[in-house]
Amino acid sequence: MAMDQQAAPLTLAEKLQSLPKPMIYGILLVVATIPLFFSVKLPNKCIDPSIDFYAQAMKLPDGSKVIICSDWTNSTRGESKGEMEALLRILMRKNIKFVLLSIGDPQAPQVAKDTIREVTSAEELHGGKHYKEFEDYVNLGYFPSGEGTIVSINNNVRSVAQGKKDFPEGSGPKDALQSPVFEGIKSVSDFKMFFLVTASSTNRTVLERLTNCPMMYMVSGVMVPENTSYYASGQLKGLCGGVKGVYDLENLMEVGINNPGPGQITSDKYKGESIPGWPGKTNTGKGTAYYLALHFTLALLIIAVIVGNLGMYLSKRRAN
Amino acid sequence: MNLFLQVDPKSFWNAPHGSTELTVKLFAAFIIGIGIAVGLTFIPAQLRKWVVRFVTFGAGLFYVLFWIFPRPISRAPTDAPRGAIEGMSFWIADSQPVIMTLTNVIAGFMIGLGIYSLLRVHFSKIAKQQxxxxxxxxxxxxxxxxxxxxxxxxxxxxxxxxxxxxxxxxxxxxxxxxxxxxxxxxxxxxxxxxxxxxxxxxxxxxxxFRARSIEATILLVTALIVMLSLMGVVEFMWSGAIDSISKDNGLIQSFKLSAISGWLKGTIQTPAIRGIDFGVGIGLLAMGLRLWLSLEKTGGEA
Structure with a gap:
């Protein structure tokens, strides 16, 4: 009977093409998890979009005002949270006040607030300023109609905050427009920069409608290609993309641009300029923590593709 | 609710935040809104279609005018319009925040509609023990x-x-x-x-992800180069190797991973994405016009 017959053993080509899913998933789990336990400083070459992002952020006058549109939630926290933390560190160290709003997801304002609380506590521990809600930043919350809201920001930024309440520390809710962040603000051009931290399609919503304020984006890794064309055209002053972008920023925060010393980062675009960093301060965060894991998972992905193709090639050769 | 609070001077359409007057006006507006919605169900379908077309056209027309009509320049809060054109321009600029609030409220209702739909489906499932x-x-x-x-x-x-x-x-x-x-x-x-x-x-x-054809092979090799360029260690070692061959030869230097991936992104990827975006943009413009003029039938009839 057929039951007594042994099935023909798989050839190497067949084996290479039919690795079981649980095995692939198991390897990925191990490869992605183990590097998270080690904080390793890897060699890195910062890319131009990240260098521009850092340089433009550092050129913002101390004490100036910016807008942060935070449209990420914990689904992309591996990338977006690191981006938000790096941005907040830069702004807080330069004492820049900001308006916070969201047009992408109702969860986003709470997630952003949690991150602000974490970063301000960490900065305070190392002698930084305690960033107070309402005084140093004002939270306008979530706007369901992103398109109309961005048009309004461009047209009459104060109208967007009209009727919105924020919660100052130690007192009840107050009108957002009474916040010191809105002092002297007549139009959106009074804000020095519009930062968008996003993992969704709000990048286009903002880009198509905001014309009176310079913009910089922090996007997830998969969004980098589409946003690179806007960076290349000059519509975006800088672009921070994915874990690589965060790692670049963390390195730049450590050594700055064109400053002699160990780990020096040079940029021909800023030749003759020296943009400082904050050596000795806590500059490492999610970028440093996840960059090793990114290396390992990318390496695994490349190996998986090579193994699959090798199996296919051997099968074809055998068939011929 | 701050719908008309930004309109100054105060008029019938304003009421102080949190006042009884505002609550009464909101309640009245809600009842009138429900009345209009119910009333619409009683009018003939043919007429209803024209009501929907009219509202759609009006809503679209506002933003068309907003983009193409001359805007007030260096306008002070106390400025009064000189002539009809400037009056129109002031009116459009002043109305936009109100329209923004309206669109946010409508989008909020859409969330409510989603919740209603979700609850209806799942309550029905629970009741019938499906x-x-x-x-x-x-x-x-x-x-x-x-x-x-x-x-x-x-x-x-x-x-x-x-x-x-x-x-x-x-x-x-x-x-x-x-x-x-x-x-x-x-x-x-x-x-x-x-x-x-x-x-x-x-x-x-x-x-x-298999190299089954020339096109797939090109895609595969390109993806591998870009992925390798994201790995700082590989990039560092590769650059070191290139530098050890020659630091001055531009041709050799252009074989650095960052140079190759930069060329791929700048010369191949960005123009390709721009081309796709132009196509999508033209398509969206055509679709927008069809929706605005109620020529689009695929979404169902009113």
Missing amino acids: RDWAFSAVLVISMLLMVTLGYADFLQRQDPANFGLADQKNWGLVNYGKDLLFDGLLQNMDAGMFSIVAFYIMSAAYRA
């Missing part, structure tokens, strides 16, 4: 719990007497409950759900 009705029950209970605790927490924080809630030491059951559900569960499940994508990508890359 397959997997227990999951529906979990969904409904979770939703009600989140709404109840979330709204109770929001109301507490709105009260000026409760400013101490900023400190966790002053939290009560409601605040801890909301924190557990939102930060403790939802946020982490959100992250957990998305991380599953990595497993699918890995599996798909292994099974489907």
Whole structure:
């Protein structure tokens, strides 16, 4: 009977093409998890979009005002949270006040607030300023109609905050427009920069409608290609993309641009300029923590593709 | 509700925030709105179609005018319009924030519509005890719990007497409950759900990313170069090797991973994406015009 017959053993080509899913998933789990336990400083070459992002952020006058549109939630926290933390560190160290709003997801304002609380506590521990809600930043919350809201920001930024309440520390809710962040603000051009931290399609919503304020984006890794064309055209002053972008920023925060010393980062675009960093301060965060894991998972992905193709090639050769 | 608060001077359409007058006006507007919606169901379908077309055209026309009509330049709050053109320009600029509030309210109603639809489907499933009705029950209970605790927490924080809630030491059951559900569960499940994508990508890359044709091979090699360029260690070692061959030869230097991936992104990827974007933009413009002029029939008739 057929039951007594042994099935023909798989050839190497067949084996290479039919690795079981649980095995692939198991390897990925191990490869992605183990590097998270080690904080390793890897060699890195910062890319131009990240260098521009850092340089433009550092050129913002101390004490100036910016807008942060935070449209990420914990689904992309591996990338977006690191981006938000790096941005907040830069702004807080330069004492820049900001308006916070969201047009992408109702969860986003709470997630952003949690991150602000974490970063301000960490900065305070190392002698930084305690960033107070309402005084140093004002939270306008979530706007369901992103398109109309961005048009309004461009047209009459104060109208967007009209009727919105924020919660100052130690007192009840107050009108957002009474916040010191809105002092002297007549139009959106009074804000020095519009930062968008996003993992969704709000990048286009903002880009198509905001014309009176310079913009910089922090996007997830998969969004980098589409946003690179806007960076290349000059519509975006800088672009921070994915874990690589965060790692670049963390390195730049450590050594700055064109400053002699160990780990020096040079940029021909800023030749003759020296943009400082904050050596000795806590500059490492999610970028440093996840960059090793990114290396390992990318390496695994490349190996998986090579193994699959090798199996296919051997099968074809055998068939011929 | 701040719908008309920004309109100055105060008129019939204004009412102070939190006043009884505002509540009465809101209630009256709600009743009138319901009346109009119910009234629309009684008019002939042919006429209703024209009502929908008229509203759609009016809504679209506002933003068309907003973009193409000359805008006031260096306008001071006390400036009065000189002539009809400037008057129109002032009116459009002043109306836009009100339209923005209206679109936000309408988008808020869409969330309400989604909740209604979700509850209708799952309550029906529970009532008829259809397959997997227990999951529906979990969904409904979770939703009600989140709404109840979330709204109770929001109301507490709105009260000026409760400013101490900023400190966790002053939290009560409601605040801890909301924190557990939102930060403790939802946020982490959100992250957990998305991380599953990595497993699918890995599996798909292994099974489907094959060099079966010239085009697929080009795609594969390009992807490998870009992925390698994202790995700082590989990039560093590769650059070191290139530098050791020659630091001055431009041709050799252009074989650095960052140079190759930069060329791929700048010369191949960006123009390709721009081309696609132009096509999509033209398509969107055509679709926008069709929707605005009610020529688009695929969404169903009114």
